[in-house]
Amino acid sequence: MNHLVNQIKGRRAIAGAVILGYASMGCSIVVQLLFVPIYLRYLGQFEFGVLMLLLSFINFASMGIGWMSGGMQRILGEYAAVRDDEGFARAYSLCKVAYCAYAAMISIAMVLVGTVGLRFFFPSTPAEHVPSIQYSVIAAAVYFVVYYEFSVERLALASQQRLAAGYFYQIVSQVAFAIPVYFWLRAGGGLKCVLICLLAGIVVARIGSGFYWRGTGILKGWYWPGRDSMPMLRRLTGTMGRGYMLYGPLLLVIQSDYLLVGKLGGAVAVAQFTLVWRLADALSQVICKVPEFLTPYLFQMDARGEHARMAAIYRRFNLYLQIVPLAVGIAYAFGGYWVMRHWVGPARAIDNPAGFAFAGAAIFWISSARLPSMYAFSTVNLKSLNTVAAFEAAGKVILTVLLYPKLSYLAPMVATTITHAGGVAIAYRRLVKL
DSSP, rough: OOHHHHHHHHHHHHHHHHHHHHHHHHHHHHHHHHHHHHHHHHHHHHHHHHHHHHHHHHHGGGTTTTHHHHHHHHHHHHHHTTTTTTHHHHHHHHHHHHHHHHHHHHHHHHHHHHHEEEHHTTOOOOOOHHHHHHHHHHHHHHHHHHHHHHHHHHHHHHHHTOHHHHHHHHHHHHHHHHHHHHHHTTOOOOOOHHHHHHHHHHHHHHHHHHHHHHHHHHOSSSOOOOOOHHHHHHHHSSHHHHHHHHHHHHHHHHHHHHHHHHHHHHHHHHHHHHHHHHHHHHHHHHHHHHHHHHHHHHHHHHHTTOOHHHHHHHHHHHHHHHHHHHHHHHHHHHHHHHHHHHHHHHHOOOOOHHHHHHHHHHHHHHHHHHHHHHHHHHTTTTTHHHHHHHHHHHHHHHHHHHHHHHHHGGGHHHHHHIIEEEIIIHHHHOOOOO
C-alpha cells in the first residue's frame, strides 16, 4: 500500500492528490449512500436517527479543539515550506498531545451521558433500545479518541503536500469499515456493530499511516511539549490562533443541521432530513473538494509571498465553482426524488418537491462560497472571514428555529438559501484580496 502511495505521489503530487482525493470521496459517498437503506432495514428508523445523531455529535464536538487545526496547519505548512523537519516534528507532537487529551475528556463525558445519564438526559428513549444505545455510545467514545488521533496524521500529511497518502488511508478506513459492518448487520449486530466497525476501520488506517511516516524519514522522534513549544503556543493563542479558534466553531455551527433537526424534531425528523439532504450534501462535498486540494499549497505559497500565482489560480477556478454548482443544484432539484426512489425504494422515499428544490439551491450556495473562504483561511484574512461566517451561522440557526414549526426538516435548507441570498454570498466573494 505504501509503495502504491509513493508511486502516485512520485509522478506529481497534485495529480495524485486529486485522483486519490476524489477516489476517497467517491468511496465515502458510495458507502454512506449504499448503507442508508441497509441501516433503515436492519436498524429501523429510530436507531438510524440515533446513529446520525452520534456521528453528528462527533463532528460537532471538534468545536472544542478545532481552533487548533487551522493554526497548526499554518505552522506545519511553514515548517514544511522551509524543510525544517525538527520544527515540523515538534509541531506534530504538540498537536497530537492536545488532540488526544481533548478527545479523551469528551469520550469520558459521552460514556457518562450515554450510560448512567441516559434516562436523565433522554427520558423519552424507548426501553427496548436502551441497551443497544448504551453499548453504541461506549463504542463511539473509543472511536472518537482514535479518530482524533488519526486526524492529526491527515493534517500533517496535508501540510507536507502528501495529500495522496492521506486520502489513500481514508479509503483504507472506509473499506475496512464497510465490508465487516455489512455482514455483521445482516447477522443481527444492531447499532453497536456500526460504531465498532468504524473504530476498526480507523485503527487499520492508522497502522498503515504509521508505517508510511517511517518511510519518509521526516518524523524521526517524539517531542513532549516543553519550552521549545512555547513559541508555537504563543502563535496559537495570539491573533492568528484566536482567528482560527473562532472560525472552527463558526463552521461547525453552520454545519450543525443534523443536531438542530434532532433537537427540534427528534430522531425520526433526522432520518427524514437525511433522506432529502444526504445525497445533496455528498454532491456539495464533491464540488468543494477542489478548494480543499488547494489549501496546503496556498499555505506554502502565501508563506513564500507568491501572491501573483495565488491570484492566477483563483481566477482559474472561480468560474468553475460557479457554473458547476449551479448545474448540479438544478439537476438535483428536478431529479432528486427519482434518485431517492431508486436509492431507498418507493416505500421509504419522501415525495416533497419543495425539499429537493431547496436542497438543490443549498448545493449552489454552499459550494460557490467555498473557494473564497479557503483563500481567506489560507492567507490569514481571519477577521473578515469570521465576520462573514458569524452572520451566516447566526442567520442559519435563527431562521431554522423560526421556520421549523411550519417547514419541519426542510427548515435548514430554506435557511441556507435565505441567508446566502440575503448578502452572505456576496460577502464571501469580497474576502479575496490578491
